[in-house]
Amino acid sequence: MTDLKSSYDIVIIGAGVGGGALANALAAPGREILMIERGPRLRREPDNWSVDAVFHKRKYAAKEQWRDRDGQLFSPSTYYYVGGNSKFFGAATVRFRKEDFEALQHEGGVAPAWPVSYDEFEPYYARAERLMGTHGEAGLDPIEPPRSGPMPYPAIGHEPEIAWFETKLRKKGLRPFPLPIAIDYHEGGACARCRTCDGFACKIGAKGDAEVRLVNPALAKGGVTLITEAYVHRLVTDASGRRVTGVELDYQGERRTVSAEIFVSSAGAINSSALLLRSRNDKHPQGLGNNTSDQLGRNYMAHNNTAMMAISPFKKNRVVFQKSMAINDFYLANKERPYPLGNVQGLGKLQAGMLTASVKWAPERMMALFAERSVDWWLMSEDLPDPENRVGVDSDGTIRLSYTPNNLKAHGELVKVWTRIMRSLGYPLIVTQRMDIKVSMHQCGTARFGNDPATSVLDTNCRVWDVDNLYVVDASFLPSSAGFNPSLTIVAQAQRTAEHILKELGEPLTVPMPSIRTPEPVLV
Template sequence: MEERTRFKFVIVGSGLGGSAAAHVLKESGESILLLERGDFLKQERQNWDVAEVAERRRYDAEELWLDQNGRPFRPRIYYNVGGSTKVYGAAALRFRECDFSSRRHDGGATVSWPFGYRELMPYYERAEALLEVHGEAGEDPTEPPRGAFPFPAIAHEEEIERLSGRLARQGLHPFHLPLAIDQGPGGKCRKGSPCDGFPCMIRAKGDAENRLLRPILLKKTPNVTLWTRSYVERLETEEGGRRVVRARVIKDGQAVLVEGEVFILSAGAVNSAALLLRSASDRHPAGLANSSGLVGRNFMSHNNSVVLALSPFRKNPTRFQKTLAVHDFYDRGSRTGGPLGTIQLRGKVTEEMLKSKRNPLLRIFRRAIALRSVDLWVMTEDLPDPGNRVALDPSGAIRLERRPTNMRAHRELLRKARRAMRKAGYPICIVDKRGVNAIQHQCGTARLGTDPSSSVVDEWCKAHDLENLYVIDASFFPSSAAVNPSLTLLAQALRASEHLLLESRAGRA
């Protein structure tokens, strides 16, 4: 017989969504269990070792998925307390007002959110305060209405300040990229260490563990329990099929049945969908919460490329490079007037990072390139397409079926980025494209909406089909916009969790 235990709130996954839910629901005083399949990510010397992290993939999950052709690949996915935010780049942008409505792109259309920017505005404020976001209001030409940032913007280093001036002289509006990093006077961040794509050895990054979970765990909040190395296999309902009653968990290799009153699924966009599909039963033959047939569908993860812009005459000694962005082509800019996306600087590329690149140019001249390059992250919107989906292979493995969307807009933004960099004095621009298997901004697989036939969860992230199942992670995004997802995920996670807290206090949860 397996062990049994019972909690009021059961949260699956300790990433940004799950941590936010625990942060809000702890106020209920009710018992809360967070189930995390991974362990704490160690603070160790290797956190900043490029070969260990980028080449040997020390912190990536040891798992193989299948692509649309059935070929196995090892996804860049992170199973540890804090989820992907342990390695994220901490760019913390709000969606623009226009991102909440349906928009026509060159490659198709997006879907509206059931609420607008104003509804999320107070939660964005709280999200920025929680993650300790540094930024400067009023600089970004597409910025939605907002007050001051909780912390001043992280200053550009000399080379980037010069670049900012050269871009401004072209009529563009470069701005300080909002970042959830404790840098600036009195800040913890040591500028020279790798950050974007790396764990922070000194906890200067505003990740889900540092800012949301650790304060709960350090205070020994008695009603919150975290189980690590606890993999949720299935969620099961009572006979009527309207309520989830238990999770089947493998904890340190042992089977445990966790019963609960409210279940919150926060396993990330791919794994939440996979768990719902794995939880199929007689009552829910297509998977849990899947009467719409949309669980796993509309997978999105942005279209991304890196541009290495080089001046043969100038070295780039910048240590912390990710401080600047350009949004002049966010709203418009395509040949038909459609939206394009964001151009941001990324963490400084080093010689070691180029060692295993497929492009021989990057590999052979890696030393010279890394000394000189200014490195850009060019990102455009990935559009919802039901054919792009997470499915389960008969072997039980996750199958990610994905074909690119909206690539014309991506190529157009790449052209604009290269042209701007050439004019700014970087005549050589090498593009390093990310493949369709780059899943760092995964979202959309259990989209929120008001119509149960075209969405999986309602505007409070509650599954339409069930009374007590919530999906609070990047799965709920109906559209992905073209800015980094975390802040919007956190804002809506706070909003949905607060609603759940009120329902619980009123005896309705």
């Protein structure tokens, strides 16, 4: 049992990627940081790798319901544990492209420019890759942005089945490359290269999730106290509304209030917005950080995602770890279309039970036959910020996620293009499933950062414009979603915010910033 004090230097709400990365950067003996996690530690147990437990029984998913735009209840695929949603992510740690930081024209509209440039962000990406333990090989991605050095670890390599696809795709003029991925797969590493990584928790601790790579190392540094199974109700401000004075939470059966000099919400783009909305008061009648812009909770994004099975009736796929390759030839304007379509990457090997959990009508035996003959892909396209796509809190406290997908034409064209390519390689049967509102693993954008308090919730250091000592450090800050998992970008931004906080405390963080170099062009 952890003793909870009444006051700390810094309170961080949430022990996922954002909170873990921030705590890791700020942790030091003598500093007093409290991390508050809503869920427990996730036990390492056989069910971590059980298709039935994870996909059918949904043993680890949050036991709560949200409402959609029409008020219909649904069970979201979100996870409350130390490590957050990263406990179940596919471990892809990809930098956004240089173009993602600029205004980028899509078929469905324009993704807005960021208030910081890629060049300014790059040193923090380099630091984030080291923190997460990314494997990859620089210089092979045809649209790779400039970088100051190589990946921390070499690419994990392809199994024969995926190597065959690499050869065939190159013959078609495409430029596949090793997917940057955070798993402990190197000399002395713990990774067993299993088929239960993408979508599963790792029972041997070999995935680079936030608990393993960020939170546990932060605790080891000293100065950080972690409490679990503690629910934060609201943040309380002083009479002026300019400073948060305390956080109200339920912990070990009691309602407690904890004070601090600095408060950080890292509860995820949906729950951070919900927390700030629940914290409304006379000075902030629309929620903390919402007085000027009315942007809090708005511009929710979660990507347009489709899982694809390309099935051959004649060829079995014996691959174990399938998530090793990515294709970015269609990510920007390309020979197929004059606008971006998105990213294609290997999907963790689908198994029969995983399919029947989503496709209820399908016989298990048929899905088993499909699974052993399929190569599986994850197709991801950018969705665009829309102020009407938003997070709210109903009068009964239930989260309402109002979301209408956009930029779907481009995503549909990506699916068609990849279907055509798979069929040309001898995989005539294509089964696809587009992810819906329940899949909230890539949630982002509900408290965008910017240079103008009239159009953003946070400044470029992720501090709430209206409140001097409140920060939001998770995917809420993203002004656009790009077309990749946001985890690495969250870790990078957390490093920027940590530097700012340390300067505010009079303790500058001095980390050498390597110069940027552009990768050598790839000859295909």
